[in-house]
Amino acid sequence: MSDVKFVYFNVRGLGEPARLILHHAKVDFKDERLTHEDWPKLKPKTKTGKLPFLEYDGHTIVESNAINRFLARKYNLAGKDDYEGALIDGIADVQKDFYAAVAPWLYTLLGFRQGNPADLKKEHLDDSLARFLPMYSNFLKEAKSGFMAPSGLSWADFVITEFLITLLNVEPKVLDGHDDIKQYLERVKNVPQLKEYYASRPDSKN
Amino acid sequence: MPKVKLVYFDARGLAEASRLILHHANVDFEDVRIQHADWPALKPKTKTGKIPYLEFDGHLIVESYAMHRFLARKYGLAGKDEYEQAVVDGIADVSKDFYAAVAPWMYAVMGFRPGNPEELKKEHLYDNLETYLPVFSTFLKESNSGFLAPSGLTWADFVFSELIITLLGLESNVLDKHPEFKEYIKRVKNVPELKEYYLSRKE
Numbered sequence: 001m002s003d004v005k006f007v008y009f010n011v012r013g014l015g016e017p018a019r020l021i022l023h024h025a026k027v028d029f030k031d032e033r034l035t036h037e038d039w040p041k042l043k044p045k046t047k048t049g050k051l052p053f054l055e056y057d058g059h060t061i062v063e064s065n066a067i068n069r070f071l072a073r074k075y076n077l078a079g080k081d082d083y084e085g086a087l088i089d090g091i092a093d094v095q096k097d098f099y100a101a102v103a104p105w106l107y108t109l110l111g112f113r114q115g116n117p118a119d120l121k122k123e124h125l126d127d128s129l130a131r132f133l134p135m136y137s138n139f140l141k142e143a144k145s146g147f148m149a150p151s152g153l154s155w156a157d158f159v160i161t162e163f164l165i166t167l168l169n170v171e172p173k174v175l176d177g178h179d180d181i182k183q184y185l186e187r188v189k190n191v192p193q194l195k196e197y198y199a200s201r202p203d204s205k206n
Numbered sequence: 207m208p209k210v211k212l213v214y215f216d217a218r219g220l221a222e223a224s225r226l227i228l229h230h231a232n233v234d235f236e237d238v239r240i241q242h243a244d245w246p247a248l249k250p251k252t253k254t255g256k257i258p259y260l261e262f263d264g265h266l267i268v269e270s271y272a273m274h275r276f277l278a279r280k281y282g283l284a285g286k287d288e289y290e291q292a293v294v295d296g297i298a299d300v301s302k303d304f305y306a307a308v309a310p311w312m313y314a315v316m317g318f319r320p321g322n323p324e325e326l327k328k329e330h331l332y333d334n335l336e337t338y339l340p341v342f343s344t345f346l347k348e349s350n351s352g353f354l355a356p357s358g359l360t361w362a363d364f365v366f367s368e369l370i371i372t373l374l375g376l377e378s379n380v381l382d383k384h385p386e387f388k389e390y391i392k393r394v395k396n397v398p399e400l401k402e403y404y405l406s407r408k409e
Contacts, residue, residue: 090269
């Protein structure tokens with residue numbers, strides 16, 4: 001088994017999709033979780049001053065989606081061919097835009113940034129839900145597989161569902177009126193290779 | 207030869223990296239440029255309501271980075287192996303973060319979004335130049351190739367150089383503390399397969 005170490009904070013955040021890919025493939029890996037106290041010491045020693053990073057077979061990979069895509073390609077969660085790979089990349093990029101649109105509200109709510117969440121909610125949460133959830137419904141409808149890509153589960157499903165879980169944690173009604181997406185979330189959490197991990201994993205608000 | 211059509215506004219913007227990959231590979235493609243007045247009518251007919259999109263051999267690809275990566279992999283500009291491809295993906299993602307960080311100022315200057323550019327300049331332009339340019343300096347230094355990745359020119363060079371070219375166009379002093387990037391831009395624009403295209407395209 002190649003030497004695999006994944007380093008991130010002790011939260012789901014931007015790191016959980018990579019953990020899910022590795023668990024789905026039953027890859028033995030060191031799941032290193034840093035405390036916020038440990039981080040300032042390690043930060044200058046990292047390549048770009050950010051987490052997560054992945055050490056894989058002697059190589060260091062940074063940036064969450066670069067890590068996710070690299071692992072997904074290795075472990076069959078990147079689509080069946082280049083075209084589907086590009087579709088999945090595109091869906092993950094839409095998710096990144098969704099995340100960026102919601103972040104100003106979410107970060108103030110979680111205390112990561114100054115600001116009054118109530119002032120930011122309409123523009124950043126409500127408007128973003130109205131823009132992005134219909135896109136996700138469309139992707140699901142077009143894929144016909146129950147997941148975002150036609151051939152089934154892919155890493156795009158992990159980035160999307162982890163964020164939806166976070167939103168539900170802070171605002172339980174976000175998926176009200178979106179039964180297709182609620183069912184999709186349950187479907188991902190019930191993927192046989194991951195059911196046990198989802199039931200036992202360290203949880204976190206974000 | 208596959209049938210290739212790229213659709214975007216008549217600007218470099220988020221599509222230029224794909225145009226550069228296609229020109230670099232000498233691939234014939236239809237370079238469709240939509241006028242802003244025509245966009246509202248076309249928008250509902252597109253997959254996600256956004257451009258650019260790429261039609262390649264009967265397949266539709268959306269999202270700029272997904273397009274660049276797909277074309278780069280096809281035409282040898284994605285990195286020499288899966289590890290370097292991951293490095294290139296990561297560098298391109300840092301460039302995307304840089305773009306998102308300067309966008310509030312950049313879009314206010316261009317008139318795409320409301321806001322007073324002068325008020326946004328320190329937080330969104332200057333602070334981000336201080337945060338990001340050193341990171342890219344490190345990438346250049348470590349690669350040893352004159353480009354961002356060790357094996358040479360990749361699509362990450364296109365997304366990053368296009369961004370700093372745009373910033374230079376809006377504010378001529380942005381690279382004053384980092385002359386290595388002025389050299390770097392010249393180097394990218396002098397890549398033999400692209401020299402002619404860079405000279406003839408409108409900025």
